[in-house]
Amino acid sequence: MFLETGLSPTALAIAAFPFGLIIGSFLNVVILRFPEQLKNSWRHESRDFLGLPEEPTEPLSLATPASRCPSCGAAIKPWHNIPVISYVFLGGKCHACSQSISIQYPLVEIAAGLASGFIVYQFGLSLMAAYCLLFSWVLIALTGIDYREQLLPDQITLPLLWLGLFANLGGTFVPLNDAVIGALAGYLSLWTVFWLFKLITGKEGMGYGDFKLLAALGAWMGWQMLPLIIILSTFVGALVGIVGLLLRARDRQVPMAFGPFLAMAGWIALIWGDTIVAGYLSVFG
Numbered sequence: 001m002f003l004e005t006g007l008s009p010t011a012l013a014i015a016a017f018p019f020g021l022i023i024g025s026f027l028n029v030v031i032l033r034f035p036e037q038l039k040n041s042w043r044h045e046s047r048d049f050l051g052l053p054e055e056p057t058e059p060l061s062l063a064t065p066a067s068r069c070p071s072c073g074a075a076i077k078p079w080h081n082i083p084v085i086s087y088v089f090l091g092g093k094c095h096a097c098s099q100s101i102s103i104q105y106p107l108v109e110i111a112a113g114l115a116s117g118f119i120v121y122q123f124g125l126s127l128m129a130a131y132c133l134l135f136s137w138v139l140i141a142l143t144g145i146d147y148r149e150q151l152l153p154d155q156i157t158l159p160l161l162w163l164g165l166f167a168n169l170g171g172t173f174v175p176l177n178d179a180v181i182g183a184l185a186g187y188l189s190l191w192t193v194f195w196l197f198k199l200i201t202g203k204e205g206m207g208y209g210d211f212k213l214l215a216a217l218g219a220w221m222g223w224q225m226l227p228l229i230i231i232l233s234t235f236v237g238a239l240v241g242i243v244g245l246l247l248r249a250r251d252r253q254v255p256m257a258f259g260p261f262l263a264m265a266g267w268i269a270l271i272w273g274d275t276i277v278a279g280y281l282s283v284f285g
């Protein structure tokens, strides 16, 4: 399936970039609010289970209440909510209280904009591009949530896995067999490492969310890409961890989320995996 528009790849990319920025602005809301919604419902269920009285909580959804400054509570006006541009014009500060606005907002928007532009440039307006766009946006949301909360919600990782299997029913990325084995091997490989590590050291090095995310990546691009994803993510993760410790930017006791590295490695593998593996095989194979 391919939609012929007569537009050059560059024109398509330029058109997709602002669209991606707007998606990124929505992803920011998901990254901030979805974990809060989950925590509210866990709190509610725990109190219910323990027979404690209901706690009044402010109803929270992705749409309501309207965005406010987290420090002073000032309402964010529509013209303060234009992706990236508003951040630059406000000088990265709240218009009311001058408290800095998190760099997360423009970073997520730019990441979504660049990924969207690049995918449309690479794959045109095709079914493949539509899948890759969804894949990228979901990975950006997961990266943001895991970075902030050390949490990869099942509500996002599992649908990503099912969507990968669905895409490969028709072999969009890989034959279905490879996708199913990819999902199994993705989950079980990290699960095995987790239990060996736990039995030997008594510590937990990862979370179950990481297994589910790797299972999802295996479902999208087949078991053949799993070694590349694991190598890339541990390499970049170790590098960032060491630099962080050297700069004393982070505390050794606080575990570092692994999800963002898995997500980045997964994105690279989906887009360039075949090229990287072919290059590796031509050198060593």
Ligand SMILES: [Zn+2]
Pocket: 069, 070, 071, 072, 073, 074, 094, 095, 096, 097, 098, 099
């Ligand atoms: Zn403010």
